[in-house]
Amino acid sequence: MHTFLPKRMYRFRFFISLIVAILVISICSVSDAADPLPSWNDGQAKERIIAFVAEVTKEGGPNYVPSEDRIATFDQDGTTWVSHPIYAQAVFALDRVRELAPKHPEWKDEEPFKSVIAGDREAMTKFGESDWEIIIAATHTGMSTEDFEKIVKQWISNAKDPRWHRPYTELVYQPMIEVMDYLRANGFKTYVVTGGGQEFVRVYAQSVYGIPPEQIVGSSVLTKYEYRDGKPILLREPKVFFIDDKAGKAIGINLFIGKRPYAAFGNSTGDREMLEWTQAGDGKRLMMLVYHDDKEREYAYGPAGGLPDTHVGTFSQALMDEAKKNGWIVISMKNDWKRIFKFE
Amino acid sequence: MHTFLPKRMYRFRFFISLIVAILVISICSVSDAADPLPSWNDGQAKERIIAFVAEVTKEGGPNYVPSEDRIATFDQDGTTWVSHPIYAQAVFALDRVRELAPKHPEWKDEEPFKSVIAGDREAMTKFGESDWEIIIAATHTGMSTEDFEKIVKQWISNAKDPRWHRPYTELVYQPMIEVMDYLRANGFKTYVVTGGGQEFVRVYAQSVYGIPPEQIVGSSVLTKYEYRDGKPILLREPKVFFIDDKAGKAIGINLFIGKRPYAAFGNSTGDREMLEWTQAGDGKRLMMLVYHDDKEREYAYGPAGGLPDTHVGTFSQALMDEAKKNGWIVISMKNDWKRIFKFE
Numbered sequence A, B: 001m002h003t004f005l006p007k008r009m010y011r012f013r014f015f016i017s018l019i020v021a022i023l024v025i026s027i028c029s030v031s032d033a034a035d036p037l038p039s040w041n042d043g044q045a046k047e048r049i050i051a052f053v054a055e056v057t058k059e060g061g062p063n064y065v066p067s068e069d070r071i072a073t074f075d076q077d078g079t080t081w082v083s084h085p086i087y088a089q090a091v092f093a094l095d096r097v098r099e100l101a102p103k104h105p106e107w108k109d110e111e112p113f114k115s116v117i118a119g120d121r122e123a124m125t126k127f128g129e130s131d132w133e134i135i136i137a138a139t140h141t142g143m144s145t146e147d148f149e150k151i152v153k154q155w156i157s158n159a160k161d162p163r164w165h166r167p168y169t170e171l172v173y174q175p176m177i178e179v180m181d182y183l184r185a186n187g188f189k190t191y192v193v194t195g196g197g198q199e200f201v202r203v204y205a206q207s208v209y210g211i212p213p214e215q216i217v218g219s220s221v222l223t224k225y226e227y228r229d230g231k232p233i234l235l236r237e238p239k240v241f242f243i244d245d246k247a248g249k250a251i252g253i254n255l256f257i258g259k260r261p262y263a264a265f266g267n268s269t270g271d272r273e274m275l276e277w278t279q280a281g282d283g284k285r286l287m288m289l290v291y292h293d294d295k296e297r298e299y300a301y302g303p304a305g306g307l308p309d310t311h312v313g314t315f316s317q318a319l320m321d322e323a324k325k326n327g328w329i330v331i332s333m334k335n336d337w338k339r340i341f342k343f344e
Helices: A004-034 A044-057 A088-103 A105-109 A113-118 A121-125 A129-140 A145-158 A174-185 A198-209 A247-256 A269-279 A317-326 B004-034 B044-057 B088-103 B105-109 B113-118 B121-125 B129-140 B145-158 B174-185 B198-209 B247-256 B269-279 B317-326
Strands: A071-074 A189-197 A216-228 A231-242 A263-266 A286-291 A329-332 B071-074 B189-197 B216-228 B231-242 B263-266 B286-291 B329-332
Touching: A044 A174, A044 A286, A044 A329, A071 A174, A088 A105, A088 A113, A088 A129, A088 A145, A105 A113, A113 A121, A113 A129, A145 A198, A145 A231, A174 A189, A174 A263, A189 A198, A189 A247, A198 A216, A216 A247, A216 B247, A231 A247, A231 B247, A231 B269, A247 A269, A247 B216, A247 B231, A263 A269, A269 A286, A269 A317, A269 B231, A286 A317, A317 A329, B044 B174, B044 B286, B044 B329, B071 B174, B088 B105, B088 B113, B088 B129, B088 B145, B105 B113, B113 B121, B113 B129, B145 B198, B145 B231, B174 B189, B174 B263, B189 B198, B189 B247, B198 B216, B216 B247, B231 B247, B247 B269, B263 B269, B269 B286, B269 B317, B286 B317, B317 B329
Parallel strands: A071 A189, A071 A263, A189 A216, A263 A286, A286 A329, B071 B189, B071 B263, B189 B216, B263 B286, B286 B329
Antiparallel strands: A216 A231, B216 B231
């Protein structure tokens, strides 16, 4: 009995440890299964996402969607990453003007280059569409698609946002990354549908969002098939080919995907038609808009709800009214998001 | 023993049957594994496809390609299905002219409609680009994308080819279907890259080729976001948006896929740049051209190799010379394909 008891005790302890381990694993699994969106606070927005996924994946249910039709589209700037005070791609363009300036001495006296080189922030905030067109042409075209990819890759690995002092690719919204992961885990194919440059976003979308190049729908310039040293290249030309914004988002979705999304996420008037187009389909659809009402942790702008107006990702009162009327879910960054960035 | 022997015999027979069954299953499996392309005759074309797949999928090998980069592009007309004497989509357009004619009495006196309505084959074979533009505008535009889909769906389910008296969707080349299946089984994503209409091909590509709408790259018209009874539609406008032919195929591949193919299949001068663009990438690539040299079982045209000239899927001598120079594999329909159609 002397040797028997300890052995029995040992077995008993082992048994208890096993039970504890099983319990811990079960709790973790239950907690994972119960909360696929841990960076979201409990509330209507989170509930609606989870209810939507449950409905469209329930085989035999009235709103079941076969997996090949499960398409979700995400705007990028202001929806999946920070777009204030100016778009990351605009920062890229301005950085590139300064980098190219030594080769263009005439830019010192030519607007809009002059203000960029002088670092005149006041003047730059007033740049209109034609100024940006000149800047985009000078910085985004005249090279092959392969060279452009290299240039963007280098910039995106080095550039840092002035507020958080982090790469732009870290300024992605963790709650939206969780939504993307959650949708993909439920058979959805996720797309970026951005007013920004298709070839710009393609460079980092796989590593940042887990979204491959063929699932990036964006704005583009014309390309021309040419030869350099006997090898074919695609030369980026200073001519707009497609603007993937506003009605262009519905057009782009039809052109590139050929299927109507079941879920669409945006944050500004540029996303209105994408949400409207999504909702116009049959069955259950999910339309969501990120509302930037968190000055402390990110930015606050509208002008909807009396927040400061902006040209960068405008959320108008008309859009807010339409969202309410149509049942589109407005995500309050302040209230709905427990955590905004992964690094927090 | 009287009852024992029959039972033993029974067991023995059962045992023999089992062995035979296992042998049959094994032989079938081995034969399947050894021949993923049963409709191909043994020869260089078949060997090269199999060798290519083995090389790019061999982990650790010098030509290994990660699965996310395994892109294969297929031209459609003349490459995956019959395109002679005229393209199926052209037949659709002509059928539709006749269907719409009662609503357009003026067409009786207006070319090119007059010849179409009169069934003047001689005149129709002489139609130039501008005639076809008028016909395409009259038959492919002015309706919503959804209505166009319905029209194509109905036509494709009813129309029959005059030679085989079968739906066009049965006139697909079984050897190419096997190549698509074989590539997909080896981690490839397969795309149609066609000079034909993107929205036309999307209607049947899933059921015919196993290729979903988002993997169809083709020519397209402008669409306009509009409202009908308060609901948004995309109206097909009589303006060309993109021509996915010749250099347009390389441009379209970059635009829609954003990755360079590792394998490309074509049959005519319209596919030259797609193959050139494919080959210009690093590592092992597979470029193939279908050569229609089988008058008995399908059609014979070139003019390469002295076959009759044609405007529909021209395989010029210059293309043949380039193929030889660049190591592109020319598939002889007559010699390389054991079976052309599934219904044979």
